[in-house]
Amino acid sequence: MEKRVGRFVQGFVIVGVIASRAAAKQSPPRESEIASAQKTRRAMTLRSRDTAPMTLIYLALAFAAGIIFAAQFNLPLIVFAWWLILPLGALVIWRRDPGMRRAQFCLLFFLLGAIRYDLALPQLDENSLAAHNGRGAMLLVGAVVGYPDVRDRTTNLRFDVTRVRIEGVWREVSGVALLQAPRETGARYGDQLQVFGEPQTPPEFEDFSYREYLARQDIHSIVRAYGAVKILAHDQGNPFFAALYALRERALATIHALFPEPAASLLAGILLGVESGIPRDVRDAFSATNTAHIVAISGFNIAIIAGLLSALARRVVSAHRATLVVILGLIAYTLLVGASASVVRAAIMGSLGVLALHYHRQNDALNALFVAALLMLALNPFTLYDLGFQLSFLATLGLILYVTPISAAFESFFARFTSSDRAKQIVGALNDSFIVTLAAQITTTPLIVFAFHRLSFVGLLTNLIILPAQPAVMIWGGLATILGMIVPPVGQVIAWIAWAFLAFSIAVVQFTASLPFGSIEVGRLGLPILAAYYIVLFGLTRVGWETLRARLALRPALALGIALVVGVWAWNLALTAPDGKTHVVFLDGGTTIAQSPRGARVVIDGGASPSAALSALGQRMPFWDRTIDLLVLTDADDDRLSALIALLERYDIRQIVQVAAPAKPTAAYFKWRDLIASKRVPVTQAEVGLEIAVDRDWRLEIVFARAETSSAIARVRVGNLAFLFAESASADDQTALLKAGDDLSSLVLIAPRKITNDFADAVAPQFAIFFARTARDQPSPDWLAALARATILQTRERKVIELIVEGNSLIVR
Structure with a gap:
């Protein structure tokens, strides 16, 4: 509309100049007069072009300034509503003055921004979920209203809570929470869930306000699920978003x-x-x-x-x-x-x-x-x-x-x-x-x-x-x-x-x-x-x-694109091709990846970080190869299952060696079992005396297994060198293994969290690996004393530890 008016005025100016000259002298306009009129039109055209973008920018900036003002001063909404009278009245008074009109529009948008901010503030009353933050654990019922965010250990869900049960009484509430459920929950958009957990107010950190970050998404509570999440119903959401x-x-x-x-x-x-x-x-x-x-x-x-x-x-x-x-x-x-x-x-x-x-x-x-x-x-x-x-x-x-x-x-x-x-x-x-x-x-x-x-x-x-x-x-x-x-x-x-x-x-x-x-x-x-x-x-x-x-x-x-593709392929082949050496990689979190001299790949225990395991494996394998020769599970706890489940989902597994099922299987174990069945992977139970030849002069041995605790101790022999995987060994397991009288001497010991002096002396490792489960996890003084003769390698310090075996020598990278 503004441009149409501008064009009309420009045309009117030219016609007016010509008409006035014609009326005054009753003669055709001179060329100078036409040139003057055209110059006026060009000037007005440029001014019109300059004004339009400036106005839009000023209005947007004024709206943003209004939001900032309202956030800083927390004035009541009615105040900004009354102030609207000023710019609206001024627009009527100075409607023909472009400069004043633009200024009043900016003031109007400033107030609209402040009003919009106040209207967007959440109304948290006694019926809101946030009112129950910090009041202890309770049963919550609601629906998943967003795409699941799957992390290494948890799945974050936007959880629209409608009911809570406190002290045996159900209450209607409203509010969206960030639900931190077990990774293997399997909930999707539209699922109605029942969760036992405690709503908490999102925390504030020194350099970052997680509370404000979630509040911008209309989330004012965090709920960590205690135990399994029960799915009550499916397909309760919008069909369009469900399909999307x-x-x-x-x-x-x-x-x-x-x-x-x-x-x-x-x-x-x-x-x-x-x-x-x-x-x-x-x-x-x-x-x-x-x-x-x-x-x-x-x-x-x-x-x-x-x-x-x-x-x-x-x-x-x-x-x-x-x-x-x-x-x-x-x-x-x-x-x-x-x-x-x-x-x-x-x-x-x-x-x-x-x-x-x-x-x-x-x-x-x-x-x-x-x-x-x-x-x-x-x-x-x-x-x-x-x-x-x-x-x-x-x-x-x-x-x-x-x-x-x-x-x-x-x-x-x-x-x-x-x-x-x-x-x-x-x-x-x-x-x-x-x-x-x-x-x-x-x-x-x-x-x-x-x-x-x-x-x-x-x-x-x-x-x-x-x-x-x-x-x-x-x-x-x-x-x-x-x-x-x-x-x-x-x-x-x-x-x-x-x-x-x-x-x-x-x-x-x-x-x-x-x-x-x-x-x-x-x-x-x-x-x-x-x-x-x-x-x-x-x-x-x-x-x-x-x-x-x-x-x-x-x-x-x-040509450059083709050269790049071929070059990167060749580069990947050179980096991932077997080099005649054994590579054993220990990742922060508990995963061990081993590759034999001929390229056979073995993964022992998954660790708590699927992304780290997947990344390390992806960087050490040819990009077209999706095969793992052997997966070994020495303990059926969730930390060791987490990454193995991700590997089982992504890769073709030729064989699995696993411990006996736990007495109380978790959701992660059930998913592990179901994946094995659906992919029809051959499974061998970890029993004492089991030996699997992975490559020439390269074999896996099970030296101890206890069905009651669903744990085992494995040893990898590379020629005359041995790696003993005993992280899950309890003090009783160590004692039982010593009583068996087997030769436990190994070059590398993946050591248990608590190690006895007798067990350490029997293994007599030159290198001891300590897997850090958390950023602050570190070996105890007794652990260090028992392994004082060994070189200690901690994943907490090095993140990735790679040992390379060539002949009878070992290189630490």
């Missing part, structure tokens, strides 16, 4: 079936927004190199989805309907991947871009960014305090404001040494990775330092190397996932191509993260310093309000 989450789960399962770790979890994060399976060391490497944005779904993913949907839709429906199909597809994809703040922002901007193309209008990126922010804050004002939203917004703002001037500066620099055309080609090559990263880091680095107290010096280098590979990751990975759900063999072939780009990205990130001084810890960056940086930065930035078009088209050369 089922599709997500199937896609995730397909990715896990097609790709080894950690590539599978990385692709799941990039495509589906499921980041929980990414191992901590890989996640830390991405954070240390400022490449965590690659894992997070952003505008790049949305742009590819929009392009593919548009290309397909225009082949089957009209242009008008194709636009609707694309927008609905973006909405569905946003909901599918979890609708985080950065994804919603990207989806809104993508939808605005699609509409702009459809109606042949210019899509000003700066306008689209602030409109997207305004819509998101109106929908959920707490989004303003979401770090993901802040980083996503600032990164996009950096691209809009600085890619073009940085490109121009580099082009001018290179033009001093070469031709103008050549300079443009160089800048075009840099623009896809280096310049884009530099522009984004100008606006995001201070906030990253403020939030995480870490400064990366290798971020630009890492992004420069791996960003060109990311389109291939998205396209080939997505294609492999889709085809894998339809025709698995075809999907597997495509997955091998996608894996090369994923493995390349992970290798580069881990290498640059390991460089000395790649990143450093910094002290606290005060909020005034952060604010001053952005005030100076944007104050010195001269923004032209004409449309800014940052050309981010990625043009990877086909």
Whole structure:
């Protein structure tokens, strides 16, 4: 409407000037008069173009300022409602003054932002679940209202509680809790659950408020399930979301079936927004190199989805309907991947871009960014305090404001040494990775330092190397996932191509993260310093309000892509091929992975971290190989079962050696048993005297087993050397084994938590492995005294311990 009025006024000015001259002199207008009128029209056109984007930006900023004001001063809602009279009255009085009108609109949006914040505040009364926080354990009944977040030890569920039973009396309540259930619960969206647990108020940490983080998701209670979770009913949720989450789960399962770790979890994060399976060391490497944005779904993913949907839709429906199909597809994809703040922002901007193309209008990126922010804050004002939203917004703002001037500066620099055309080609090559990263880091680095107290010096280098590979990751990975759900063999072939780009990205990130001084810890960056940086930065930035078009088209050369795929394949073959040595890897958490000189693989006990086990195994196996020769379970507790269950789900297991079933099986054990039955894996019970030849001069022996405690002691013999796995051995087990009179001498002892002096003397190890179950877990003084003659290796200190056997020598890496 404003532009239509502007055009009408511009036309009226020209006609008026000409008409007045004609009326005064009754003669045709002179050329100078027409030129003057046209000059006036051009000036008004430019002013109109300048005003529109400025107005949108001012309104969005005013709305955000209102949210901040309301959060700081906690004034009653009625106060802001009464203040609305001021801007509304002023708009009537100064409706013809553009400057005053714009100022009053800003004041109006400021008050609307404050009102929206107050309306969004939760109303916690005696009927809310949060009112029962800290009042002891109780029985809760409710439904799962979100996608399950499966972690190493637990599954986090959005649990909408409707009833609680306290002291034998059922009470109606309302409120969503974060339910921390056992990993093997198996609950899905729409399931109605009965849980015994204690609602607790989310904690506050020194550098992070978990309470505020959950409150932004309308969660005000945490419930840790005591014991098993009972599923009362299925399919109690919205059928649309049930179908959407089922599709997500199937896609995730397909990715896990097609790709080894950690590539599978990385692709799941990039495509589906499921980041929980990414191992901590890989996640830390991405954070240390400022490449965590690659894992997070952003505008790049949305742009590819929009392009593919548009290309397909225009082949089957009209242009008008194709636009609707694309927008609905973006909405569905946003909901599918979890609708985080950065994804919603990207989806809104993508939808605005699609509409702009459809109606042949210019899509000003700066306008689209602030409109997207305004819509998101109106929908959920707490989004303003979401770090993901802040980083996503600032990164996009950096691209809009600085890619073009940085490109121009580099082009001018290179033009001093070469031709103008050549300079443009160089800048075009840099623009896809280096310049884009530099522009984004100008606006995001201070906030990253403020939030995480870490400064990366290798971020630009890492992004420069791996960003060109990311389109291939998205396209080939997505294609492999889709085809894998339809025709698995075809999907597997495509997955091998996608894996090369994923493995390349992970290798580069881990290498640059390991460089000395790649990143450093910094002290606290005060909020005034952060604010001053952005005030100076944007104050010195001269923004032209004409449309800014940052050309981010990625043009990877086909030959380079093929060379990269083949090169990464060859690199993986070289790293994972058997080298004629025995490799035994001990992981923090309790998993042991052994590989014989000819490449046979044995996993002994799973440990409590499935992601660590999957990642370590994926990095030590060829990307196409999904076979484990032997799984060994020496104790049927949940900590040892956790990672083994994940391996059993992902890999083809040729044989299993396990202890007797526990007297009181847990949910994890039942899942372990059911998986073995469904996959028809051959199982051998761990009994004394059992020997299994894994490779030439490489065998597994069971030297002790006790059915009552569902535990066993295993020994791996490599030529003349022995590894004794006795972590689960109790004092009685050690005594019984000594009475048997067997030769227990071993080069390496995986030692029990409590070890007797006699047992330590009988084994007489040169190396003793201590598995740390927690970050603070460490051996006792008695344990250290008993093994004083051995070299102590603790996973708490080294995270990963690798022993390499070559002949009769052993190397510790």
